[in-house]
Amino acid sequence: MSPKSLNVKKDAESESATDLRPGDFPIGSPQSRAAARLRLQGIGGMGKGSPECICFPEDEQPFFCYPVQERVAARLKCPLHGDRFKVPRFYLYVAKWYREKEPLRIRKKSPQYQKAWSAGFPPDLWPATLAISSSLI
Numbered sequence: 432m433s434p435k436s437l438n439v440k441k442d443a444e445s446e447s448a449t450d451l452r453p454g455d456f457p458i459g460s461p462q463s464r465a466a467a468r469l470r471l472q473g474i475g476g477m478g479k480g481s482p483e484c485i486c487f488p489e490d491e492q493p494f495f496c497y498p499v500q501e502r503v504a505a506r507l508k509c510p511l512h513g514d515r516f517k518v519p520r521f522y523l524y525v526a527k528w529y530r531e532k533e534p535l536r537i538r539k540k541s542p543q544y545q546k547a548w549s550a551g552f553p554p555d556l557w558p559a560t561l562a563i564s565s566s567l568i
């Protein structure tokens with residue numbers, strides 16, 4: 432049994448009334464087959480890339496310069512799909528010169544990647560600045 436089969440009820444509840452389903456059309460009709468294809472491709476209201484989806488694209492998994500970035504990004508869940516990227520991930524040290532180029536690299540990514548990144552790291556709040564509290568010293 433696949434894990435997806437346990438989410439049938441959840442998936443059905445989260446569908447919007449405007450999503451087209453194969454069952455909305457006569458069996459075997461071209462419209463029914465087209466609706467089934469769209470569902471399989473994830474196109475439509477519930478698919479990755481839908482307006483509400485803030486997942487990273489399957490073929491563009493996020494790259495984090497710091498482990499804390501991953502923890503922040505992982506805490507934010509997609510309202511449609513839950514986890515927004517694949518875990519577990521391993522961390523490698525990222526050199527300063529590479530970190531400085533990261534905003535430029537993100538701007539070259541797909542619109543869905545940029546939307547997913549901005550959801551976790553709003554441009555007006557990121558990059559964070561280092562703050563040292565006197566109570567911790």
Ligand SMILES: [Zn+2]
Pocket residue numbers: 479480483484485486509510511512513
């Ligand atoms: Zn999503």
